[in-house]
Amino acid sequence: xxxxxxxxxxxxxxxxxxxxxxxxxxxxxxxxxxxxxxxxxxxxxxxxxxxxxxxxxxxxxxxxxxxxxxxxxxxxxxxxxxxxxxxxxxxxxxxxxxxxxxxxxxxxxxxxxxxxxxxxxxxxxxxxxxxxxxxxxxxxxxxxxxxxxxxxxxxxxxxxxxxxxxxxxxxxxxxxxxxxxxxxxxxxxxxxxxxxxxxxxxxxxxxxxxxxxxxxxxxxxxxxxxxxxxxxxxxxxxxxxxxxxxxxxxxxxxxxxxxxxxxxxxxxxxxxxxxxxxxxxxxxxxxxxxxxxxxxxxxxx
Numbered sequence: 001x002x003x004x005x006x007x008x009x010x011x012x013x014x015x016x017x018x019x020x021x022x023x024x025x026x027x028x029x030x031x032x033x034x035x036x037x038x039x040x041x042x043x044x045x046x047x048x049x050x051x052x053x054x055x056x057x058x059x060x061x062x063x064x065x066x067x068x069x070x071x072x073x074x075x076x077x078x079x080x081x082x083x084x085x086x087x088x089x090x091x092x093x094x095x096x097x098x099x100x101x102x103x104x105x106x107x108x109x110x111x112x113x114x115x116x117x118x119x120x121x122x123x124x125x126x127x128x129x130x131x132x133x134x135x136x137x138x139x140x141x142x143x144x145x146x147x148x149x150x151x152x153x154x155x156x157x158x159x160x161x162x163x164x165x166x167x168x169x170x171x172x173x174x175x176x177x178x179x180x181x182x183x184x185x186x187x188x189x190x191x192x193x194x195x196x197x198x199x200x201x202x203x204x205x206x207x208x209x210x211x212x213x214x215x216x217x218x219x220x221x222x223x224x225x226x227x228x229x230x231x232x233x234x235x236x237x238x239x240x241x242x243x244x245x246x247x248x249x250x251x252x253x254x255x256x257x258x259x260x261x262x263x264x265x266x267x268x269x270x271x272x273x274x275x276x277x278x279x280x281x282x283x284x285x286x287x288x289x290x291x292x293x294x295x296x297x298x299x300x301x
Contacts, residue, residue: 002026002062003215006093007069007114009036011174015208016067017043023212028059030070050092057104065110065215066097068151074140075175078265087143094150101157108159112214113151115163117200117224119144122271124196129276130165130222138267148222162219167200167226167275169207170289172300180240181300189241190250192258195234197272200226203289203299213285228277231292243296 003020007013008029020027021042030048031037037045046059050070060066072089076082094113101108118140120128128134135145148163155161170177183189202225210225231239234252241248258266277287289295 001064002028004028004030004059004063004066004108005069006030006067006097007071010069011169011171011204012114012207012211013069015204016069016211019208019212020215026062028061028063030055030059048096050089050096053092053096053099055096055100057100060100060104060106060108063106063108065112066108067211067215068094068097068111068113071114071147074265074268076265077263078139083139087146090143090147091150094147094154098150098154098157101154101159110160110162110215110218111151111154112162112164112211112219113148115148115151115165115222116140116144117165117167117226117273117275118271119148119165120273120275122197122273124198124272124274127274127276128224130224130279138271139264140267140271160218160220162214163222164207164210164214164225165222165275166207167202167224167230167273169204170201170295170299171204173204177240177296177299180237181244184237184240184244184246187241187246187248188250189237189246189248191233191237191252192269193233193252193255195232195237195252197233197270198230198274199233199236200224200230200273200275201236201292201295202226203295205298206287206289209288210280210285213280213283217283219283223280223283224275224277225280226275226277227287227290227292227295228281229290229292230274236292239292240296243293243300 046056048055
């Protein structure tokens, strides 16, 4: 079976591509750089330019499933210009794929799209399921809503669509955990604000595993991608310090300090989303990392 992946060279994409190739799948991927196009027996690259609406139509030749991971990182300072890039990198790319699928004869029957738990409002006491209708009105919440709406347009073409709402991804390669580990290695780890905000985390292996599972089992609809046991940020930082064998004594960093340093992006440190993993578990997915401590140990080894 042949799969087309966007964002194949990113953190999640790299892990997923490895799983797919080991599983016997043929992988096509899209890139904006000619230097990243390669053609192997089971791994082939194709060019696209979402800003101009351009895409190599051969990328979907023989493809049954598209896994859409592309999107600009939310981990850079949110200037007005970059906020536009965060939004457009998700909407434009989805729209380009929609146009290709609508106007080109193809065999695609499944579309699996990245999404985020940032669609849910920040709350320290609400447990969100996929059926929760509350929506966050912040910039990030609005981005996710528009992102999912763009994916829903593909469903109107008669293609099965699954949306994977991702929590805090634990990886030592890049992302939040790597940034948190840097000061923690010197015994300077600290939580932000009250530290009571809930962190719905997931190990990188499990996140890629859920995409793989969605593909193999033809899942449809929305799925939260977060481990079954979310923790407070205080517990997250404390566990990180324990794994590194470092003390945890620094006072929490006040919100106003991070707002001064990061601006609007500081909301990533203070938002609280406690999401349920029950739906994906009921579908039969078995998490490899249920323990936060073991997840961090593996991510940082």
